[in-house]
Amino acid sequence: MKKRYFIYISYKGTAYHGWQCQPNGISVQEVLIKTLSAILRTDINLVGAGRTDAGVHAKCMVAHFDYEGEKIDTSKFLLHLNSFLPPDIAVYKIVEVRSTAHARFDAVSRRYEYHVIFHKDVFKRELATRLFAELDFETMNKASALLCHYEDFGSFCKLHTDVKTNICHIDFAFWKQVEDEWVFTIQADRFLRNMVRAIVGTLFEVGKGKMSLAEFCSVIEAGNRCKAGMSAPAEGLYLVDIQYPDDIFKLS
Amino acid sequence: MKKRYFIYISYKGTAYHGWQCQPNGISVQEVLIKTLSAILRTDINLVGAGRTDAGVHAKCMVAHFDYEGEKIDTSKFLLHLNSFLPPDIAVYKIVEVRSTAHARFDAVSRRYEYHVIFHKDVFKRELATRLFAELDFETMNKASALLCHYEDFGSFCKLHTDVKTNICHIDFAFWKQVEDEWVFTIQADRFLRNMVRAIVGTLFEVGKGKMSLAEFCSVIEAGNRCKAGMSAPAEGLYLVDIQYPDDIFKLS
Numbered sequence: 001m002k003k004r005y006f007i008y009i010s011y012k013g014t015a016y017h018g019w020q021c022q023p024n025g026i027s028v029q030e031v032l033i034k035t036l037s038a039i040l041r042t043d044i045n046l047v048g049a050g051r052t053d054a055g056v057h058a059k060c061m062v063a064h065f066d067y068e069g070e071k072i073d074t075s076k077f078l079l080h081l082n083s084f085l086p087p088d089i090a091v092y093k094i095v096e097v098r099s100t101a102h103a104r105f106d107a108v109s110r111r112y113e114y115h116v117i118f119h120k121d122v123f124k125r126e127l128a129t130r131l132f133a134e135l136d137f138e139t140m141n142k143a144s145a146l147l148c149h150y151e152d153f154g155s156f157c158k159l160h161t162d163v164k165t166n167i168c169h170i171d172f173a174f175w176k177q178v179e180d181e182w183v184f185t186i187q188a189d190r191f192l193r194n195m196v197r198a199i200v201g202t203l204f205e206v207g208k209g210k211m212s213l214a215e216f217c218s219v220i221e222a223g224n225r226c227k228a229g230m231s232a233p234a235e236g237l238y239l240v241d242i243q244y245p246d247d248i249f250k251l252s
Numbered sequence: 253m254k255k256r257y258f259i260y261i262s263y264k265g266t267a268y269h270g271w272q273c274q275p276n277g278i279s280v281q282e283v284l285i286k287t288l289s290a291i292l293r294t295d296i297n298l299v300g301a302g303r304t305d306a307g308v309h310a311k312c313m314v315a316h317f318d319y320e321g322e323k324i325d326t327s328k329f330l331l332h333l334n335s336f337l338p339p340d341i342a343v344y345k346i347v348e349v350r351s352t353a354h355a356r357f358d359a360v361s362r363r364y365e366y367h368v369i370f371h372k373d374v375f376k377r378e379l380a381t382r383l384f385a386e387l388d389f390e391t392m393n394k395a396s397a398l399l400c401h402y403e404d405f406g407s408f409c410k411l412h413t414d415v416k417t418n419i420c421h422i423d424f425a426f427w428k429q430v431e432d433e434w435v436f437t438i439q440a441d442r443f444l445r446n447m448v449r450a451i452v453g454t455l456f457e458v459g460k461g462k463m464s465l466a467e468f469c470s471v472i473e474a475g476n477r478c479k480a481g482m483s484a485p486a487e488g489l490y491l492v493d494i495q496y497p498d499d500i501f502k503l504s
Contacts (some may be wrong), residue, residue, distance in 0.1 A: 013372045057375070082372050090372040120334050120342040122264045123309070123379060 002068045004101060006244075007032075008093035009061045009118070014126045014235070015088055019052045019061065028052075028089060032063070035084050039077075049103045049242045050110065053194070054235055055234030057127070059113075062242045064103040072096075074101060093170070101248035110169065111241040112186040112196045114232065128181060135207030137175050137182060143206045143216045146172040147199065154223040156199050157192035164193060166223070173199075179202030187241075202229035254320045256353055259298075259384040261283075265486070266378045271304045271313065280304075280341060284315070287336050287346070291329075292319055293312065301355040301494045302362060305446070307486030309377040311365075314494045316355040331382045331491060354410055355501035361423065363493040366447045366484060373432070381488030385501035387459030389427050389434060391431075395458045395468045396425040396436070408451050418444060418475070425451075429491075432475035439493075446483060454481035 009032065014035035017025030021033070022233055023139050029046055036044040049062040074094050115128035116135075147170050175185040202219060205211040211219070211229070219227045269277035273285070276289065281298055288296040300315040326346050367380035368387075389467050399422050406418035425438040436452055454471060457463040463471070463481070471479045 010374050012377070087372075087377045088374050090374050092371070119344070120339075122340050122342050125264070125339045127375060139327050 002066050002099065002101045003065055003071070004066050004097050005064055005072065006064050006093075006095050006097050006103060007091050008095075008099070009058060009063065010090050010092060011061070012088040012126070013052060013055050013057045016054065017050055018054045018056065019050075019058075023088050025054075028058075029063070030060075031086065031089055032091075035044075035081065036065060039081060039084060040069060041098075042067070042069070047103050049107050050117075050191070050239070052239055053234055055126075056237045057235075060241050061239055062103050062107070062244075064097065064101065064127065066099075066134050068125070070075075092190065095249065096251060098245065098248050101244075103242075106244050106248055107145075107186055107190075107242050108245060109189055109241075109243040110191060110239065111185065111187040112191070113238045114180045114186075114196065114200045115236045115238065116184075117180060118182075119180070124181075126235050129233045131210050135182070136202065136209065138206065139209075140203045140207040141175050143203055143213055143250040144175060144186075145161050146213065146217060147173045147186075147220075150220050152223060153192055153195055153220070155225055156195045156202070157225060157226050158194040158198075168195070175203075185240075193240070195230040197234070197237060198225070198228050200232035201238070204232065205229040254318050254351065256316055256318050257324065258316050258345075258347050258349050258353070258355060259343050260347075261315065262311050262344060263307045263309065263313070263331050264340040264378070265304060265307050267496050268306065268376070269303075270306045270308065271300055271310075277306075280310075280313075281315070283338065284339055284343075286296065287333065288317060291333060291336060292321060294321070299355050300360050302491070303441070304489075304491055305449075305486055307378075308381070308489045308491070309487075310491040311353065312418045312493050313491055314355050314496075316349065316353065316358070318351075337400045347501065348503060349500050350503065353496075354478055358496050358500055359425050359494050360497060361439055361441055361493075361495040362443060362491065363439040364443070365490045365492050366438075366448065367433045367488045368436075369432060370434075371432070377387075377448075378487050381485045383456070385456075385460050387434070387456065388427075389459065391461075391465070392455045392459040393427050395455055395465055396427060396438075398469060399425045399472075400476075402472050404475060405447055405472070407443055407472050407477060408447045408454070409477060410446040410450075415473075420444065420447070427455075437492075442456065448482040449486070449489060450477070450480050452484035452488075456484065457481040473482065 012111045020029045020030050033046050044065050117128045124155045152166050169189045171187040271280050273282045296313045298317045369380045406417045421441045423439040
């Protein structure tokens with residue numbers, strides 16, 4: 001009988017053209033599909049919870065696939081799968097879910113982190129964005145808190161995408177110092193394409209004193225991507241968590 | 253007038269054939285010498301506090317060089333130097349020292365760390381050693397403490413080296429869990445070639461239950477490299493600190 005599985009994946013995105021399969025370059029999804037298909041000896045289709053852009057990392061991406069063969073011995077399967085995957089992609093959990101569960105449509109929240117450093121760190125190359133300007137994180141945190149008062153984030157959405165709505169509900173968004181890094185954490189029910197990097201880039205403008213809090217609000221209210229700041233570089237961004245309702249894990 | 257400077261360097265060793273200049277491949281010392289010579293427009297000779305093997309990292313390596321030109325503006329010089337150095341080598345401090353100070357001979361202690369992980373971590377690739385066997389760290393810490401009772405470490409020294417003595421004074425040596433890593437820290441006045449990796453490899457044997465504490469002591473007492481365990485892989489090893497007496501920094 002066909003069974004559906006969720007896999008929980010982490011990857012260093014530097015070498016990939018993002019999560020999603022595409023003709024121009026190698027993607028994380030493509031590597032996983034090929035490896036899963038080889039190990040399970042059948043064509044596997046993998047549906048991700050979302051996309052990440054080229055160079056963006058994931059501490060937690062979730063995807064589902066269906067498999068008709070015998071029940072998967074999860075711990076053996078994980079060892080086997082990880083030994084075939086390249087060193088920058090790891091699957092750390094696999095769990096059977098209801099046959100109707102959907103990695104993308106059933107996700108109730110997604111959380112991202114953006115990591116910033118202010119010095120040359122040889123061990124964090126490609127793993128954080130290095131900035132040279134000083135930033136006023138106190139003001140940036142005031143701006144971050146304001147994000148929760150809005151729902152329409154068209155200003156932070158990549159132009160010409162075909163999503164039906166720009167409405168997102170942000171649970172929280174804040175900057176916090178963690179050792180020698182500053183980390184921005186943001187959670188919402190959904191994110192628009194490029195949204196986190198556009199928000200972070202605009203918060204950098206606030207932190208440099210080039211944009212006031214009132215101007216920050218105007219940018220959001222304008223609903224126009226051209227008003228916002230530049231996209232922050234991909235290397236600082238991590239998808240870190242995706243939440244689902246409990247009932248999809250309860251098998252009848 | 254000729255002035256002597258200490259520079260404090262960090263590097264990710266993966267891409268280098270160790271610290272020391274050599275004909276077979278690119279070394280950290282060679283990159284630094286070429287970059288310093290280009291920036292200061294004169295031939296610079298750089299003397300390191302010690303050597304690290306191929307693939308070994310440094311959070312802190314110290315080296316000295318002499319320069320006859322005008323006084324170096326240290327903060328400008330660091331920015332300039334780091335922008336010319338590759339992303340896996342950084343100089344984070346430069347300080348003028350007494351003209352007789354010597355990075356190697358004046359060092360009074362050196363500290364190393366060895367980082368171990370037990371799962372596939374896409375962000376720690378090349379930055380920690382992944383082990384599959386479970387280890388008994390309690391017993392390994394008993395063995396580590398025993399190291400401080402010995403002075404002759406010929407058992408942990410690479411064969412056919414031309415050092416005059418195998419005597420080292422170990423200040424401390426212990427394993428500690430740090431988040432999802434286990435980290436071995438060891439400090440001594442000096443280390444023999446390959447010594448930390450040989451000690452760690454032998455401690456792995458103890459941790460796997462293949463060598464008792466009594467056998468561990470016999471290995472040290474034998475003074476014979478063949479009795480000890482394999483060298484632990486380079487990727488887990490970091491040179492983390494080098495201490496000097498205060499007086500070499502006091503300029504007359």
